Amino acid sequence: MADTDSPASPLLAFYLGKRGDLVRFFTLRTSSPAEAEDIVQDIYVKIAKHAETPDNPAAYLYRLGANVMIDRARARRRSSARDDTYSRAFRVETPAGEVTVDAPDPDAAIDARQRLARVMAVVDAMPPQRRRVFLMHKIEGVAYADIGARLGISQSAVEKHMIAALKSLADQRP
Amino acid sequence: MSRNDANAGHSERRQAAAAWLVRLENDEATGADWAAFERWLTDPENRKAIDEIESALAIVDDHRSAFAAPLRTKRSGGALRTGVFATLAMAAAVLLFVELQPAPARTFDYAAPSNAVRIVQLPDGGTLTLNRSAVAHLQWSSAQRRAILIRGEAAFRVIHNENAPFTVIAGPIELRDIGTEFNVLRTPGAVTVTVREGALDVSSAAKTLRLSAGDQATADGGRLSSRRVHAEDAFAWRDGRLIYRDAPLSAVVADLNRYGATPITIADRAAAALRFSGVLVIDTPATMTSRLEAFLPVRSEHNAAGIVIRSR
Numbered sequence: 001m002a003d004t005d006s007p008a009s010p011l012l013a014f015y016l017g018k019r020g021d022l023v024r025f026f027t028l029r030t031s032s033p034a035e036a037e038d039i040v041q042d043i044y045v046k047i048a049k050h051a052e053t054p055d056n057p058a059a060y061l062y063r064l065g066a067n068v069m070i071d072r073a074r075a076r077r078r079s080s081a082r083d084d085t086y087s088r089a090f091r092v093e094t095p096a097g098e099v100t101v102d103a104p105d106p107d108a109a110i111d112a113r114q115r116l117a118r119v120m121a122v123v124d125a126m127p128p129q130r131r132r133v134f135l136m137h138k139i140e141g142v143a144y145a146d147i148g149a150r151l152g153i154s155q156s157a158v159e160k161h162m163i164a165a166l167k168s169l170a171d172q173r174p
Numbered sequence: 175m176s177r178n179d180a181n182a183g184h185s186e187r188r189q190a191a192a193a194w195l196v197r198l199e200n201d202e203a204t205g206a207d208w209a210a211f212e213r214w215l216t217d218p219e220n221r222k223a224i225d226e227i228e229s230a231l232a233i234v235d236d237h238r239s240a241f242a243a244p245l246r247t248k249r250s251g252g253a254l255r256t257g258v259f260a261t262l263a264m265a266a267a268v269l270l271f272v273e274l275q276p277a278p279a280r281t282f283d284y285a286a287p288s289n290a291v292r293i294v295q296l297p298d299g300g301t302l303t304l305n306r307s308a309v310a311h312l313q314w315s316s317a318q319r320r321a322i323l324i325r326g327e328a329a330f331r332v333i334h335n336e337n338a339p340f341t342v343i344a345g346p347i348e349l350r351d352i353g354t355e356f357n358v359l360r361t362p363g364a365v366t367v368t369v370r371e372g373a374l375d376v377s378s379a380a381k382t383l384r385l386s387a388g389d390q391a392t393a394d395g396g397r398l399s400s401r402r403v404h405a406e407d408a409f410a411w412r413d414g415r416l417i418y419r420d421a422p423l424s425a426v427v428a429d430l431n432r433y434g435a436t437p438i439t440i441a442d443r444a445a446a447a448l449r450f451s452g453v454l455v456i457d458t459p460a461t462m463t464s465r466l467e468a469f470l471p472v473r474s475e476h477n478a479a480g481i482v483i484r485s486r
Binding site for chain 1: 185188189191192193195196197198199200203204205207208209212215216221223226227228230231232233234235236237238240241293295296297298299301
């Protein structure tokens with residue numbers, strides 16, 4: 001039982017002190033105390049082996065949590081899309097071959113495609129540089145500073161493009 | 175507060191929400207920034223603005239490849255995707271990053287398999303649904319949207335755009351939309367257009383008719399005529415059904431022959447003239463003809479050439 005008395009890493013200690021704040025914050029973000037608990041628990045798992053303390057530990061923990069939140073939401077969407085495919089798939093077996101209607105619930109499927117089409121239309125309509133910045137960041141995962149370096153513009157210009165891009169995405173909602 | 179004020183307020187919220195999301199991704203962001211963000215989030219309207227952005231970003235995240243391709247399709251099992259499409263999609267992806275000038279019309283070919291419906295999502299939010307075995311060709315640019323129905327049947331839901339008229343060419347006729355939902359059936363002998371919503375112009379070499387919801391036009395040989403119908407019946411194939419109201423058996427059998435590989439013929443005139451009202455589930459020719467036997471005084475015989483229906 002070595003090390004039982006040794007203090008947690010500074011980041012872990014910081015996390016323990018910040019835990020209540022994090023749960024409160026992610027409860028606000030997800031409207032679910034249970035989901036917030038899971039996110040904050042995942043933050044712990046991610047930092048448990050973290051040896052170094054970042055310059056700005058609070059912001060680091062929040063950002064880590066925000067990423068966890070997005071990953072969990074994405075995983076949920078994928079599993080629900082899979083469930084839909086299985087439960088709603090409409091197959092008619094016939095001796096002549098299987099008749100498959102690929103939109104078992106045509107309205108729901110069309111709704112989803114319309115949402116996608118609307119978002120695509122917004123991205124298509126962005127001015128070229130803004131679209132380039134947006135796609136580099138969101139599709140290629142390039143950091144703001146690196147986008148600025150690649151395109152020969154300042155990081156603050158990159159951020160202005162991103163803000164305008166995100167705003168236009170919100171504006172396409174009715 | 176007037177409606178305009180409310181809209182302006184909402185726009186500011188969205189601007190602020192976008193600024194928060196970007197700022198907090200910056201390495202310079204501090205714990206104090208997150209605390210300030212939390213305070214900002216206590217307003218439910220602010221949370222809504224953040225959710226709007228994040229749900230749009232989730233769509234981007236879930237369809238990464240789509241954001242490099244001009245057209246997306248939902249494929250049914252075994253549906254064909256042309257190599258041309260894949261090549262164009264790649265070319266378009268490159269274009270997107272290299273130079274963003276107005277693109278020339280892009281062309282796409284779509285074919286539905288013989289046993290399934292295929293839905294094509296158009297980039298403007300409209301949809302093209304191809305019935306079994308239908309083939310369509312699409313030409314798409316910012317200035318024009320054109321579909322050519324090579325064969326078979328297709329239902330269109332067209333988003334009106336006055337800068338880019340949507341036209342459909344089907345054999346001898348051309349359709350021009352005014353924002354609408356319509357079905358086009360092309361058979362070797364005739365083209366039938368049924369409008370469920372909105373309006374469109376249908377033109378033959380000789381004349382143009384304006385159709386609105388509930389109108390059905392038929393171009394048969396050189397003649398173009400229209401009549402009133404239950405328009406939704408013409409779309410029932412999308413749900414795997416065929417709906418008839420007092421239709422001659424000859425017309426029903428003509429439809430069945432579009433769906434099955436086994437030829438069905440009617441042996442006598444009396445049978446051909448029988449009228450049928452009802453719903454047929456799209457199935458094998460044998461199943462569908464036996465269903466007709468249950469409703470009409472006919473019997474069907476199977477022989478080497480196919481199925482023969484005669485009066486009984």
